[in-house]
Amino acid sequence: MIRVWTVKHPWLVPGFWVSMLLIEGQSCSFLIDSAVKGAVDATLAPFLRERRIPWSAVRQVLNSHSHSDHVECNAQLRELTGAVFSIHRNGADSLRASGFIPDRELADGDEVYDGDVCVRVIHTPGHSADSICILEPETGTLFTGDAVQGCGSDNIGLPLYDSPVAYRASLERIRRLCASGEVRRMVLGHPERPSNGEIEQPELLPFLDLCIETADNCMRTAEELLKRNPQTEKAELRDVLLARFGGSASLTWPELSYNTAEALLRALRS
Template sequence: MEIANGIHLLKCPLDSLWTGVFVLAREKLVVIDTAFDHSMTDVVLPYIKKLGRDPADIDLVVNTHIHGDHIGGNARLMRETKAKFAAHKLARERLANPYFHLNKIRSRFAPLVPFQEIKSGLNPQEIDIDLEHDQEIDLGDSKLRVLHTPGHAVEGICLHDSASGILFTGDALQGRGTMSTGVGLYFDLDAYLLAIASVEAALAQDNVSMIAASHPFDPISGLVPVAECADFLKLCRDTSDNYDKIIREYMAEHGDSPDLREAVRCMLAHAGITTTPGVPVLAYHTAAAHLAKIDPSRQWGEPL
């Protein structure tokens, strides 16, 4: 669907959710994130053709971060288009071996949490354009300003479009998470809070018309009008503060013999989750991020 002049949100199926692929069809043809390989053939490339544009003419692909549901279509676009690929400079090493990196995330807490392996199909690739915080990507009729927003991913970025005012946030702002995670998913607590602060600063200094996230993070549907952005950012921070309170209360009672599984159970229960998240290991990363702040002397899972 078109969410602004020349900017389209394509909701690519992801279990019971969706991953957003954003197509900027203006002077240049730009794709932000690529979901999965089948998303390209089933959704994205046919949509671009319906717009009267040739998918082979895609100029630029920007990955907001290097998780499988955001880079899965990269390989097809590398083969079938002339596109340059851009991502934060910290993504270069991870894109060189994405299968290894993503399975480290899935296996970090094994055997405590069964390893749900990501199958092969994510091809190594080079980045054409290394991005940094506050860098501007010139699209001719507009510019995309880069915000480095780690926490959910060390290489995570948001992109502010000067023409429409839309701030594409990828997975930087987690809200209360999705049914895949059960809670907001981040790997570094301080970095996640920094990401929230960076977006707050962008709202204060840029002409932001809406936040466009890559999933329907509870309680948003993906798109947040500017009038509701401050409330959403506050919810992101308050949710993280609530997790921290829960984990600290657990540690106050069980600090001599903490059990990571029980800490996660407490966090999920207080978050109101009554069903098992689709990928159970993901909530452990968030709990570990808080535990690492409370007691950095212990190792909470394998190093990433």
């Protein structure tokens, strides 16, 4: 029997976290993402101790993408577990540049087997070129990392992506997967509005429809501004997007919303 656990490491501000996914089989366990510095000692180690899962049982670690808040504990976990570390091939060079050498480079459709655990890799670029989702088929759990952004987090205010076209296409692909019945539960890398970061049936399709609607609204807004002023800068677009779609909370990382505005302008001007 496979058991799947969401491990949430509190981060930055109250109510915000970065997640890891532990897939526990009879003979071994997989971990998806390693989170930020301090997460292993403060959150993951106590979690494993409580369930009497030894470090040696963690035989595979997969990174959903190479952004630092999802990989910073890789080196520590390698020392503790001796696990095989994998990342999509588009993120392998970034991981190497940080000083960590992955053992395996993944591609869309790959399956990772170990003992009685098997997961499938789904390449879902948009947030980043190397973003993947990991599907555990027995429980129907899909870990999305940052590939699914909802309406954006309270920290940033907007969905965060570097390619709006790829991001929307990935959302459509994930929606089709959920509509097929293969996915019964979706776990995000962070609590993206309006979710708590974990979405169950029957809310999967409505949530993904909201993600797609939000992406479309951001693109339409950028198109409107460029039509009125072809010289529109990212700061102006970002301010308009936040005013329309950014929620009411104070932003911890307001500067990151510039990335989405820049990505939209780049796509429309290309």
